[in-house]
Amino acid sequence: MKTFSVSKAVTALMLAGLVLLPLYSYLSGNIFILTLFTRIVILALAAASLNLIMGFGGMMSFGHAAYLGIGGYAVGMLAQEGVGSGFIQFPVALAASAIYALVIGALSLRTRGVYFIMITLAFAQMAYYVASGLARYGGDDGLTVYKRSDFSGLINLSNRTQFYYLCLACLFGVIFLIWRIVNSRFGLVVQGLRSNEQRMQAIGFPAKRYQLVCFVISGTMCGLAGALLANNTDFVSPAVMYWTRSGDLMVMVILGGMGTLFGPVMGAVVYLLLEEFLSQITEYWALIMGPLLLLIVLFGRGGIMGLLGRVGRG
């Protein structure tokens, strides 16, 4: 029995760091770092939701950023129409994402492999163009959210620290949910489908139905991230749905370690910090980031979590 492992220790350290970050920000007076990490936590939430279908379900969605946009636009549009209450905005954002995921999933799951990657991409691009065409809500230029979601005194989203902890709580909640899902009978069926769909079907599981439910859960979680993101940036535009954003999310998942519980969080933290760090060194940060991704793919199998696991085994 091994009770200590490097990957567990690093994960615990990272989580502790995330919890204590506002304290550091308060003591050092560095407000920027709190804003940066709010964004990181929100995108970690999105990456974790993508990991549910990609890592555990084997469904390679290349259109996950669409939910970021849908969640964000739900908040932005309602705010524009004078509905400022978060108790309405957030459920609407989740419901819209769920419905979109249901429709897209039902159609996309008829295909597999590269075709699945491409059809999810195509649907996300469609969502992108729909948003660009919404002249009433800013069209291409995007929509400014003048007032953050109002939770009638329960929590104040304009307070940086409160908002950060709200995002962190959402992230932990989603990860807890994923943990419960993955270890439930439902989650085991979905993982079985990833390994061998034919066999699972032969035992009598309706494959598509299980995958679709998983797809919808993941999309809904990402919609939550979208609603938070719109509140964080006070702005939502079609650009959040652009296909390179979906690519970013995939990179975070794979960088951290696909199919691990905390891998996507790790991936999001490392990817976004690296982006921030490199962009401070040089304006041309992508010149380093691009080849770095290539090297990670070529040599870093299993992402950071896989690497830590290997270190742990010595």
Added chain:
Amino acid sequence: MLLVVEQFLNGLQFGLLLFLLAAGLTLVFGIMDLVNLAHGSLYMMGAYFAATFAAWTGSFLLGALLALGATLILGIVLEMSALRHLYGRDHLDHVLATFGLILFFNEAVRLIWGPAGLALPLPPWLTVPVPILPGIHYPAYRLAIIVVALLVALLLYLGVMRTRIGMLIRAGASNREMIGALGINIKLLYTLVFGLGAALAGLAGLMQAPILTVQIGMGENILILAFVIIVIGGIGSIRGAFLAAIFVGMIDTLGRAFLPNLLRQVLSGAAASTAAPALSSMLIYLLMAIVLVVRPEGLFPANRR
């Protein structure tokens, strides 16, 4: 009438251009089983090379030829240095690694040529309108694109179906171990195919350059279109790519040209003019979704066992 003919030819021209891009993509996918997102970057590089070389030499044709050679070499270098190691890996790895390459190329272009776009001016003899039907004129350059692309399509068909190299390529697509065992240098063949695909992408880029501005990220939108085409046509099938490319080019162009008027018949003026651009951009994605739902393997699946 004039508008219809003109838009029809524009659609054909755009479709053929897309075919050049999709042909390289589908060859690489069909033979090496490699999903290459960086194909759009090669398209962009073709356009930048052409603009640069044309400015240096002062001749459009010479610049184009040099650019073609440059993208061929770039493709070969790229294959030998990076992509070669990705063969046989998971598709997801391909997506990720070539996504990294896109970042790299966009940034490299920004570093070398700066963030502002370039223009590739046409020589005067290509700007004159040519009478194609009595009373109907069409720009010579767009006509030239149609001719060149058709010629390339024909050469590609003959090359793949009638030559020894083409035979090896087809053999490699259906069973790579076997032709390796028969003593064919499969590595060299792969490098060659990738170089060819890169040159085709470069050709598409440099031909499109005078019509649009040469700018960073120009490869990304059109890359997605090319992917839509090979998915509709059936991955690995050149014939499928050709037909799907023409189809997509037509739908996209005609949709943009006529949809606003059609919508105006149904909707109020303001609503129509805002909905039309979004709807016409969506048309091809809608088409792809329908094709995939009805025939999940595309219209012309290449290697059906």
